[in-house]
Amino acid sequence: MPRLAIKICGLSTLDAIGAAVRAGATHLGFVHFAESPRHVEADQLRALASTVPTHVERVAVLVDPTDETLAELAATKTLTALQLHGKESPERAAAIAKRFELPVWKAISVKTRADIDAAKAYAGAADFLLFDAKTPDGAALPGGMGLRFDWTLLRGVPISMPWGLSGGLGIDNVAEAIRITGAPMIDVSSGVESAPGIKSVDKIMAFCKAAQQS
Ligand SMILES: O=C(O)c1ccccc1NCC(=O)[C@H](O)[C@H](O)COP(=O)(O)O
Numbered sequence: 001m002p003r004l005a006i007k008i009c010g011l012s013t014l015d016a017i018g019a020a021v022r023a024g025a026t027h028l029g030f031v032h033f034a035e036s037p038r039h040v041e042a043d044q045l046r047a048l049a050s051t052v053p054t055h056v057e058r059v060a061v062l063v064d065p066t067d068e069t070l071a072e073l074a075a076t077k078t079l080t081a082l083q084l085h086g087k088e089s090p091e092r093a094a095a096i097a098k099r100f101e102l103p104v105w106k107a108i109s110v111k112t113r114a115d116i117d118a119a120k121a122y123a124g125a126a127d128f129l130l131f132d133a134k135t136p137d138g139a140a141l142p143g144g145m146g147l148r149f150d151w152t153l154l155r156g157v158p159i160s161m162p163w164g165l166s167g168g169l170g171i172d173n174v175a176e177a178i179r180i181t182g183a184p185m186i187d188v189s190s191g192v193e194s195a196p197g198i199k200s201v202d203k204i205m206a207f208c209k210a211a212q213q214s
Pocket residue numbers: 009010029031033036037038061062063085132141142143144145146147166167168169187188189190191
């Protein structure tokens with residue numbers, strides 16, 4: 001595993017996947033949430049994820065998924081993790097991990113230090129925490145909106161499990177975000193797009209380069 005893990009999220013084309021892999025992304029994210037401009041159906045996810053080299057992780061991004069949805073995605077046999085981006089409780093996260101036998105990532109919506117502290121409840125229930133910006137009440141999506149939180153909130157916070165930073169990252173701020181937070185893993189979606197849901201090969205390359213050089 002490289003010093004810094006990089007997840008490019010919301011992929012829906014072979015071109016963008018190829019660029020992310022060539023640029024050194026360690027994780028690729030596939031959003032399965034109908035309201036998202038990045039939504040991919042299970043069949044599309046299977047077709048896309050099956051082209052990804054096995055050394056690159058394939059993460060499905062879901063919002064309060066039912067067991068039926070999870071079963072459909074798990075049946076693609078292409079995933080290496082499930083990212084829960086809704087209001088899933090620690091108990092629900094643990095139940096999903098047990099039933100579907102895949103590592104579970106829990107997205108933690110952050111606005112205040114209390115949100116970060118509350119993430120401790122997922123120790124032993126989830127395998128990975130992804131700190132992302134809290135989207136406003138009534139927002140169309142719980143993620144992928146290019147919003148950032150105050151990164152200094154993470155300074156000096158002991159986090160006892162694997163974790164990553166997300167929310168509003170882009171080519172021009174990713175180095176600063178890593179410097180402030182010490183994040184071992186970073187995740188980006190809209191920061192490498194030319195329009196909502198449209199990934200830019202050039203931006204993916206530039207983002208990974210900026211992160212790797214930080
Ligand atoms: O990206 C989406 O459309 C999405 C929809 C529903 C739930 C989560 C979603 N994205 C989750 C991610 O992992 C994003 O990469 C993360 O929120 C950061 O997004 P951005 O601020 O656009 O880089």
